[in-house]
Amino acid sequence: MLLMEQLKAGGRPGMVIFYDGVNDSYAGAVSPCIPTAHMSLFNIKARVEGTLAGRLDFLRSSYALRLAMAALNSLHRSSAARSGADETESKAAATLDNYELNLQIATILGKAYGFRVFCFWQPAFVYGHKPLSSLETVIAGNQAAKNSFNILTKVYQHAAHRSETDNAFVFLGDIFDSVKEPLYIDKWMHLSPLGNELVARSVAEHVEASLNDPSRGSKTHLGEPPQ
Secondary structure (H helix, E strand, C coil), rough: CHHHHHHCCCCCCCCEEEEEEEHHHHHHHHHHHHHHHCCHHHHHHHHCCCCHHHHCCCHHHHHHHHHHHHHHHHHHHHHHHHHHHHHHHHHHHHHHHHHHHHHHHHHHHHHCCCCCCEEEEECCCCCCCCCCCCHHHHHHCCHHHHHHHHHHHHHHHHHHHHHHHHCCEEECCCCCCCCCCCCCEEEECECCHHHHHHHHHHHHHHHHHHCCCCCCCCCCCCCCCHH
């Protein structure tokens, strides 16, 4: 949407870089489980409308409620495991379907306005084999987030597969596998300056390689080169 607004205002970029994955995964598979919606849509809607649920949603962050929910989930986990796994697969597939449709629209705009489009899927804590720092170990042990982590991991697995089979985007989910230094500053997605530097370096390498050798343009959507 931002790209379209800038194009309508007269902006004419030589290239556009999309860096996505984290918000797409969460919105499509965790909350609100609608790939085309803003993440946490229903929580935001309830707050804006001033409903009772919206006024009391801070209770979801209380440790007492988290403990109770964890206990209930443990009781129902075995009976719901199979259906839950099927639902997670469906959510992951829908998330990637929506993502790739977004890239197709960007590609059409690139061809129409004469710019190249490069697409990258973000790394995240839930995927890969990065050696964990002490803080990252604490994040990984967050029992309240375990179920979300499992769902998000499935989305990332789908993204890695789609990147290989569809060549529509570059998957960066495993670029931290050999990095011992701490890279995540909170939760499961926000990166430290070093993490951002490593991502930027990887993006730059892919873009430079494609610009120097157009035949290596796979895993990116390329519009017509600018005049």
